[in-house]
Amino acid sequence: MYTVKELGDLTGLSSRTLRYYDSINLLSPAELSESGYRLYDKRSVDRLQQILFYRERGLPLKEIKRILDDPSFDEIKALQKHRRQLIEEQKKLSQLISTLEKTLIEKKGTITMSDKEKFEGFKKVMVDENSRIYGEEVEAAYGSEKLNKANKQILKMSEKDFDKWKILEKYIISTLKNLLERDVISDEEKSTLGGMHREWLSFTWDTYSTAMHEGLVEMYLADDRFKAYYDDRAGNGAAEVLVNAVKVYTKELHENQPK
Amino acid sequence: MYTVKELGDLTGLSSRTLRYYDSINLLSPAELSESGYRLYDKRSVDRLQQILFYRERGLPLKEIKRILDDPSFDEIKALQKHRRQLIEEQKKLSQLISTLEKTLIEKKGTITMSDKEKFEGFKKVMVDENSRIYGEEVEAAYGSEKLNKANKQILKMSEKDFDKWKILEKYIISTLKNLLERDVISDEEKSTLGGMHREWLSFTWDTYSTAMHEGLVEMYLADDRFKAYYDDRAGNGAAEVLVNAVKVYTKELHENQPK
DNA sequence: TTTAAACCTTAACGTTACGTCAAGGTCAAG
């Protein structure tokens, strides 16, 4: 049995918040002590965990209450949905960090960003409760129209992404080809190429670190298969140029001389 | 020049929000049209981007205004701080997903969780404007490698994912090869390797628990075929290094104690 | 050329999810 303070410390919530949740009947204590203290038990704790997962996803408390109090509520399915949503959220964050890093480099004067690019990653992950948790019921009731629309959007998106991914790769290779014909390559050009490669990478890697990026391209050199891939497509020495470009790019991310 | 709606569409904000930001002097339009329409220019757009980065980190608008209006405000430094903070946020999310996955496994009846474990990852990332100004090295030390993404398994493994899977495996092996040539391997490096292995694993495993992860790598040692697989590719003793690395990684996950 | 849709404006009230007193009761430790 936990008191409000204890449960608050456990979860990071304030006592006031727990009292508020009681007042709106979102989370009532298991019982009251003789002197009227709220006492929470294991079941409350589990319910609170669910509440916080939903809250983390940005659902209003009223909606959370509706969902949790629904007799057909399926805890496991809800948790799986949470996981998908959080993974989406993580993607958004990665995107945001990527936008931020691009901005950083832009401020240092080597690239320019479109206004649209400046806000990639900010927009909210869509929270559509109806389309999955009660997927079957919704479909039964309203036909599969709404559901299909949602699903189609995901498919369409990834198809588009896939195209973008391939285009980006082609672009990298043609840039490499261009640069190989030149005697001198400026750091700016290298950084731009490194950034392109990073963007290409971000389609397949959800998390990014400069160390890992450098490690990957170093592997390009060590592994003949990868080296051959770039050399074949863009010309001899292409892999080396790319590795060098990525290093310039990651170095710029770490340094902080303005302009 | 953008009107409210246009800027709103660009950023994902509502017109009302932009009008509100104007009313509190957080973001004023560059000028007003003849008929009184708000018109935003490039400078507004850049300022708005900064505002949104701060907002994403959870700072109250009043504080954001104070920071941006401070004459000593350094845009580049601010962006770098955003980056560190967002990476921190990413870490929290990974932790949360891990908690969620543990909960899922618990619900399926194979493990039990302490009440404390049930809330790991919920607590807010500290938003401390003043601390950590001198933390550039910290950033280098804990890159986001450790922050692995959970299961891609939701979707069937696409061609794209399959490539990533193979690249990741190559990368693990080349890291192993590197580490084998060294006398001392830090816990950081081990943990990073363990995290990579987990990410690799997540392509084929639906759910994750540290116990399962440990169990799997222990099997690597017991089963000669697995041991040979890594030893052949990365050198003698590679399997042991990997097992050790995974143990460091899972231990860190349990202790929730970075560094 | 007019007319309807889709913008824009200010003003004002509503809402969510709490924070913050205030005034008082309870409990374990010293």
Add this chain to the structure above:
DNA sequence: CTTGACCTTGACGTAACGTTAAGGTTTAAA
């Protein structure tokens, strides 16, 4: 037996908008 850290129920405050109302402007089509 007193002190300090808890707890209680109000009740008002607040941040960051959403929403509605009442009306003016722009644009593109009929």
